[in-house]
Amino acid sequence: MSLTTAHSVVAPSANSKRIAGAIVVGYALISIVPLLWIFATSFKTPPDSIAYPPKIVFQPSLEGYCNLFTTRTRQTPEYINALGPATGLCDATVRKRNMVIAGPSNFLPRFVNSLIIAFGSTFCAVFLGTLSAYGFSRFKVPLADDLLFFILSTRFMPPIAVAIPIYLMYRELGLSDTALGMILLYTAVNVSLAVWLLKGFIDEIPREYEEAAMIDGYTRLQAFWRTVLPQATTGIAATAIFCLIFAWNEYAFAALLTSGTAQTAPPFIPTIIGEGGQDWPAVAAGTTIFLVPILVFTILLRKQLLRGITFGAVRK
Amino acid sequence: MADVHVQGVTKSFGETVAVGDLDLQIKDGEFVVLLGPTGAGKTTTLRLIAGLERPDSGTIHVGGRDATALSPAERDTAFVFQQYSLYPHLSVFDNLAFPLRSPARRFPEEAIRRRVEEVARMVRIDHKLNNRSTRLSGGEMQRVAIGRALVRKPAIYLMDEPLSSLDAKLRADLRLELKRIQAELGATMLYVTHDQIEAMTMADRIGILSDGVLVQIGTPRAIYSEPANLHVAARLGQPAINLLPAGLLPDGGAPTGTTTIGARTEHLSIEKAANGHADGVVDWVEHLGDQNHLHVTVGAKKLVTLTDPDTSLEKGDRVTIRYRSPLYFGSDGQRLM
Numbered sequence: 187m188s189l190t191t192a193h194s195v196v197a198p199s200a201n202s203k204r205i206a207g208a209i210v211v212g213y214a215l216i217s218i219v220p221l222l223w224i225f226a227t228s229f230k231t232p233p234d235s236i237a238y239p240p241k242i243v244f245q246p247s248l249e250g251y252c253n254l255f256t257t258r259t260r261q262t263p264e265y266i267n268a269l270g271p272a273t274g275l276c277d278a279t280v281r282k283r284n285m286v287i288a289g290p291s292n293f294l295p296r297f298v299n300s301l302i303i304a305f306g307s308t309f310c311a312v313f314l315g316t317l318s319a320y321g322f323s324r325f326k327v328p329l330a331d332d333l334l335f336f337i338l339s340t341r342f343m344p345p346i347a348v349a350i351p352i353y354l355m356y357r358e359l360g361l362s363d364t365a366l367g368m369i370l371l372y373t374a375v376n377v378s379l380a381v382w383l384l385k386g387f388i389d390e391i392p393r394e395y396e397e398a399a400m401i402d403g404y405t406r407l408q409a410f411w412r413t414v415l416p417q418a419t420t421g422i423a424a425t426a427i428f429c430l431i432f433a434w435n436e437y438a439f440a441a442l443l444t445s446g447t448a449q450t451a452p453p454f455i456p457t458i459i460g461e462g463g464q465d466w467p468a469v470a471a472g473t474t475i476f477l478v479p480i481l482v483f484t485i486l487l488r489k490q491l492l493r494g495i496t497f498g499a500v501r502k
Numbered sequence: 503m504a505d506v507h508v509q510g511v512t513k514s515f516g517e518t519v520a521v522g523d524l525d526l527q528i529k530d531g532e533f534v535v536l537l538g539p540t541g542a543g544k545t546t547t548l549r550l551i552a553g554l555e556r557p558d559s560g561t562i563h564v565g566g567r568d569a570t571a572l573s574p575a576e577r578d579t580a581f582v583f584q585q586y587s588l589y590p591h592l593s594v595f596d597n598l599a600f601p602l603r604s605p606a607r608r609f610p611e612e613a614i615r616r617r618v619e620e621v622a623r624m625v626r627i628d629h630k631l632n633n634r635s636t637r638l639s640g641g642e643m644q645r646v647a648i649g650r651a652l653v654r655k656p657a658i659y660l661m662d663e664p665l666s667s668l669d670a671k672l673r674a675d676l677r678l679e680l681k682r683i684q685a686e687l688g689a690t691m692l693y694v695t696h697d698q699i700e701a702m703t704m705a706d707r708i709g710i711l712s713d714g715v716l717v718q719i720g721t722p723r724a725i726y727s728e729p730a731n732l733h734v735a736a737r738l739g740q741p742a743i744n745l746l747p748a749g750l751l752p753d754g755g756a757p758t759g760t761t762t763i764g765a766r767t768e769h770l771s772i773e774k775a776a777n778g779h780a781d782g783v784v785d786w787v788e789h790l791g792d793q794n795h796l797h798v799t800v801g802a803k804k805l806v807t808l809t810d811p812d813t814s815l816e817k818g819d820r821v822t823i824r825y826r827s828p829l830y831f832g833s834d835g836q837r838l839m
Binding site for chain 1: 587601604
């Protein structure tokens with residue numbers, strides 16, 4: 187090596203940066219294309235959505251979103267002409283297909299169910315997880331290692347393996363097709379992740395903080411609230427995102443245990459049937475809207491999530 | 503302020519006895535320093551008094567009240583930790599106000615502000631009250647940590663090596679400030695350190711801890727000049743005391759039973775050998791500027807003493823060495839009269 191071109195051995199070279207960049211861009215494209223496809227499909231008309239070869243350029247339409255939120259009935263052109271002017275964009279859109287809006291679809295209540303169940307179970311899992319993690323981290327819990335292993339072991343098998351016992355149990359207990367039942371189920375699945383993840387974070391908070399607070403006249407609970415919790419926000423946010431993503435996306439149990447009042451969006455969306463087959467634009471519109479809450483939540487907490495992952499404390 | 507009385511306290515962690523049958527009385531307004539190496543039980547002693555640990559046996563009285571079974575919050579002590587002393591999510595002001603805002607106290611916010619500002623001036627951090635506590639230098643952080651103990655007026659201040667994470671210059675400054683503040687407040691203080699200079703300069707009394715046992719307690723002067731045993735003697739003095747087997751050098755006047763002779767600089771007179779007889783050879787003269795360390799080989803042993811900066815002794819010089827009333831220790835390590 188000549189003296190004039192001395193370079194750092196730790197900083198990446200221009201070439202390796204380029205290669206790394208290319209890999210990242212390539213991977214991002216592969217991951218993003220399906221999402222873009224769904225997003226694009228949601229603005230296609232049903233014929234465009236099944237056109238072959240697929241249309242990259244097309245006339246955007248809100249028909250998918252209209253169909254998602256409504257139920258429609260077919261009428262004769264004479265009947266439709268007699269109705270008078272269309273009352274809105276969706277009304278006008280469906281009339282072109284010789285249909286009228288009969289009423290709202292089930293999408294909105296299903297979406298609200300998803301919100302209640304996912305956020306409810308996330309709150310419960312994180313709340314219980316924080317308290318248990320604190321207990322395991324700070325106190326001499328008898329058989330602590332065994333208990334922690336036991337808690338983790340609930341995730342050793344795919345949850346669906348216990349689907350049938352849970353189905354029977356829920357039927358007996360009257361928890362089938364209830365929001366409470368789904369919140370309990372998702373909380374049970376997530377709480378083990380929450381305990382392990384949060385224990386890692388809380389272990390890293392020196393106990394001197396609580397001890398100082400307790401000497402200064404605070405009770406343990408007050409000390410926990412005033413000194414541990416503020417410092418554990420990163421871990422709590424990261425854990426909440428993981429729990430929320432699971433609960434939000436869960437399909438199998440939702441399909442099995444909910445069918446009516448408590449049905450969540452994931453099992454509902456694929457059942458959207460149009461005339462003469464699957465209404466793909468409506469399905470794509472449902473999927474697009476379904477992605478929004480998790481996207482917003484993750485963006486709001488992304489700083490914490492990133493720090494949480496780079497903290498070295500993510501233990502799965 | 504009040505006195506603290508620890509009686510017969512024992513605390514074990516599993517098999518290890520951290521503190522064994524400890525008796526310690528700290529008088530009102532007294533500054534007691536516990537000196538000992540890592541693992542001697544210093545921190546455990548503080549934690550026992552603060553109530554962060556429960557003793558296996560024995561009692562602890564704070565201000566005449568039996569505090570053995572009280573929770574930390576009920577004991578009226580203040581604790582300065584070695585590290586992690588500030589809440590990273592709070593400002594300097596809020597850190598200082600934290601003890602006063604405890605739900606058990608309920609001081610009006612105006613009184614808290616006045617007290618915090620007063621203490622901030624005392625520990626000279628009043629210009630940074632609105633800073634985030636993570637944006638301070640090590641010295642400033644430790645000042646705030648000390649300040650957080652001072653905002654209250656507890657029965658006793660417990661300090662666990664508060665200066666050990668600081669550099670030498672800062673440590674010297676804060677040492678003086680801490681002593682000044684303690685004297686100003688007339689505070690009762692139990693201070694733990696492994697730094698003999700901190701112990702010697704600040705303490706009214708020094709307690710030497712070794713393996714969980716309080717070996718000796720007394721004024722710095724007494725601990726230094728009348729150590730109870732070899733262990734205590736070895737803890738104080740810079741350079742460390744020379745421990746030589748009896749008979750290595752002429753030791754007329756040694757009491758019977760002497761097996762070890764302890765000699766610090768002031769116990770040795772070293773001169774260039776005039777003729778023939780010599781006790782040792784100068785190994786090395788270590789120049790420290792204001793003083794020199796003289797390394798001398800005597801038989802198989804090495805001695806280190808202080809010598810004048812302008813000493814004429816040089817490496818290779820043969821010297822005669824005589825004791826000047828050194829310390830005599832018996833075979834059990836205890837000092838003999």
